Amino acid sequence: MTVVRFVSHDGKTHAVPVEEGQSLMQVATNNAVPGIDGDCGGEAACGTCHVIVDPQWSECVGPPGADEEEMLAMNPEREPTSRLSCQMVVSDVWDGLSVRLPEFQM
Amino acid sequence: MTALRTVIVGASHAGAQLAASLRQEGWDGEIVLVGDESPVPYQRPPLSKAYLAGKSAFEELEIRSAEFYDKRKISLLDARVEAIDHSAGHLTLSSGQSLAYDHLALCTGARPRRLLVPGAHLSGVCYLRTAMDVDLIRAAAQPGSVAVIVGGGYIGLEVAASLRALGLDVTVLEATERVLERVTAPEVSAFFQRVHQEEGVSIRTGALVEAFTGETKVREVLLSNGEAVPADLVIVGIGVEPNTELAASAGLEVDNGIVIDDRARTSDRNIVAAGDCTSRYMASYGGRVRLECVPSAGEQAKVAAATISGKSKEIAALPWFWSDQYDVKLQIAGLNTGFDEVVLSGDPKLDRDFTCFYLRQGELIAADCVNRPRDFVVSKRLLTQASRGVGRAELTSAVSDAGA
Ligand SMILES: Cc1cc2nc3c(=O)[nH]c(=O)nc-3n(C[C@H](O)[C@H](O)[C@H](O)COP(=O)(O)OP(=O)(O)OC[C@H]3O[C@@H](n4cnc5c(N)ncnc54)[C@H](O)[C@@H]3O)c2cc1C
Numbered sequence: 384m385t386v387v388r389f390v391s392h393d394g395k396t397h398a399v400p401v402e403e404g405q406s407l408m409q410v411a412t413n414n415a416v417p418g419i420d421g422d423c424g425g426e427a428a429c430g431t432c433h434v435i436v437d438p439q440w441s442e443c444v445g446p447p448g449a450d451e452e453e454m455l456a457m458n459p460e461r462e463p464t465s466r467l468s469c470q471m472v473v474s475d476v477w478d479g480l481s482v483r484l485p486e487f488q489m
Numbered sequence: 490m491t492a493l494r495t496v497i498v499g500a501s502h503a504g505a506q507l508a509a510s511l512r513q514e515g516w517d518g519e520i521v522l523v524g525d526e527s528p529v530p531y532q533r534p535p536l537s538k539a540y541l542a543g544k545s546a547f548e549e550l551e552i553r554s555a556e557f558y559d560k561r562k563i564s565l566l567d568a569r570v571e572a573i574d575h576s577a578g579h580l581t582l583s584s585g586q587s588l589a590y591d592h593l594a595l596c597t598g599a600r601p602r603r604l605l606v607p608g609a610h611l612s613g614v615c616y617l618r619t620a621m622d623v624d625l626i627r628a629a630a631q632p633g634s635v636a637v638i639v640g641g642g643y644i645g646l647e648v649a650a651s652l653r654a655l656g657l658d659v660t661v662l663e664a665t666e667r668v669l670e671r672v673t674a675p676e677v678s679a680f681f682q683r684v685h686q687e688e689g690v691s692i693r694t695g696a697l698v699e700a701f702t703g704e705t706k707v708r709e710v711l712l713s714n715g716e717a718v719p720a721d722l723v724i725v726g727i728g729v730e731p732n733t734e735l736a737a738s739a740g741l742e743v744d745n746g747i748v749i750d751d752r753a754r755t756s757d758r759n760i761v762a763a764g765d766c767t768s769r770y771m772a773s774y775g776g777r778v779r780l781e782c783v784p785s786a787g788e789q790a791k792v793a794a795a796t797i798s799g800k801s802k803e804i805a806a807l808p809w810f811w812s813d814q815y816d817v818k819l820q821i822a823g824l825n826t827g828f829d830e831v832v833l834s835g836d837p838k839l840d841r842d843f844t845c846f847y848l849r850q851g852e853l854i855a856a857d858c859v860n861r862p863r864d865f866v867v868s869k870r871l872l873t874q875a876s877r878g879v880g881r882a883e884l885t886s887a888v889s890d891a892g893a
């Protein structure tokens with residue numbers, strides 16, 4: 384079973400089982416991970432699903448796509464490994480992946 | 490002692506969020522989410538976009554999986570609520586059964602406004618609010634057939650774009666002088682009119698529908714100037730009306746929506762309400778406002794859940810909205826009600842990316858961002874964080890940073 388960890392701003396960890404092919408935002412909302420709203424349902428239109436990928440994993444997970452980058456560019460909580468979780472399609476090789484949540488979503 | 494029970498009426502964006510937020514607030518009583526539409530709450534925005542265009546399946550629309558509700562002991566009840574007896578604390582369902590509650594939340598949403606003209610009953614005259622409505626439209630939407638859309642609002646224009654993608658011949662009839670008249674500046678309306686014309690849609694403004702004709706199936710749309718527009722399929726998108734009857738008959742105050750305060754409480758402090766069915770006084774707009782968007786339904790639902798859980802949260806988030814048509818992604822931050830000035834960045838006459846900022850008395854109140862996510866992010870932040878108003882100079886500098 385592949386497990387991804389969401390670490391909230393106050394340091395609490397939610398370990399969530401994931402399946403290949405799901406969006407990471409969907410995984411988070413289906414498991415009530417606090418701090419991920421996914422207001423636009425995954426259209427890269429709202430920016431309320433921002434996560435910061437553990438730098439050790441950033442190569443494996445990959446960089447944001449072009450539209451996604453445009454949504455992240457002006458976000459004050461942007462970090463080098465920021466992603467919109469709705470644009471991240473879970474892969475089996477992500478077992479052990481850890482992502483951090485920003486203090487505020489858009 | 491038996492556990493307290495919260496009953497939520499209406500299982501869509503607001504109801505689903507309210508149930509989830511109750512658990513997040515640590516509320517451990519029973520939760521029953523009653524809806525008359527679909528077993529598992531689903532997202533409405535894709536209906537006129539990806540779902541109509543055939544780019545997503547119904548299962549992909551679920552807001553949260555069925556398992557989510559199951560795991561958190563949120564019961565989904567497929568039923569229609571007919572009446573509220575608040576003094577007795579129970580609801581009457583259409584089956585005749587009654588359902589007792591300790592806390593009640595109304596998330597009954599809105600329904601399409603009907604166009605009451607002769608021939609409105611003909612088959613082929615459709616509305617679009619539910620997935621079932623879209624299934625009907627899709628079955629009738631054969632490539633090459635002629636679709637007439639009545640109403641040039643966001644939903645009408647999104648439907649036009651999706652039906653073009655399906656290969657239909659599309660005409661939009663708008664009663665006023667421009668599309669999106671109620672919600673945008675003339676510059677933005679002109680932009681959307683141009684884009685739709687470039688994509689092959691015929692847009693007719695000042696077109697008042699007087700009747701639909703045909704035997705059993707619609708054949709023509711008759712306009713007030715005597716003209717007959719041929720149609721195989723008609724989609725009417727002329728706005729929505731809030732579902733307030735249940736609330737009104739229970740004696741709650743209704744004024745273009747179930748009246749709520751900043752904590753999502755109705756005029757009866759023991760009943761909360763959230764979503765498209767509510768209206769709320771917003772000082773910055775100088776009156777009662779009824780919002781029709783997912784982010785606001787979600788925000789109100791979270792606050793309603795906090796109120797039920799005995800916590801004190803206030804509805805605060807800035808209203809925002811988005812719309813997809815062809816390759817155009819529009820993101821709107823804020824409400825432009827009462828604007829007296831617009832500032833354009835980019836050229837809406839020639840390009841497909843620009844932003845229209847709305848100002849009132851020299852201060853930013855909203856922004857329509859067309860293929861300009863950076864401007865959207867900046868505007869949303871400026872509008873959310875500004876405890877004082879953002880003037881033109883500050884706006885100009887923030888936007889030039891965004892363009893960098
Ligand atoms: C085609 C379309 C496109 C849209 N696009 C966007 C968009 O891009 N962005 C955006 O932000 N918003 C969009 N919206 C608006 C958005 O869908 C609404 O704001 C949102 O659905 C409001 O949620 P709600 O839960 O308040 O109400 P609703 O979604 O209207 O749900 C209310 C539910 O309650 C049920 N109900 C009512 N009365 C009873 C009763 N007595 N008993 C049992 N059940 C009852 C109804 O059947 C319904 O299922 C769009 C809407 C449509 C139709």
Ligand code: FES
Nearest residue numbers: 421425427430469
């Ligand atoms: S869910 Fe809206 S941007 Fe990811």
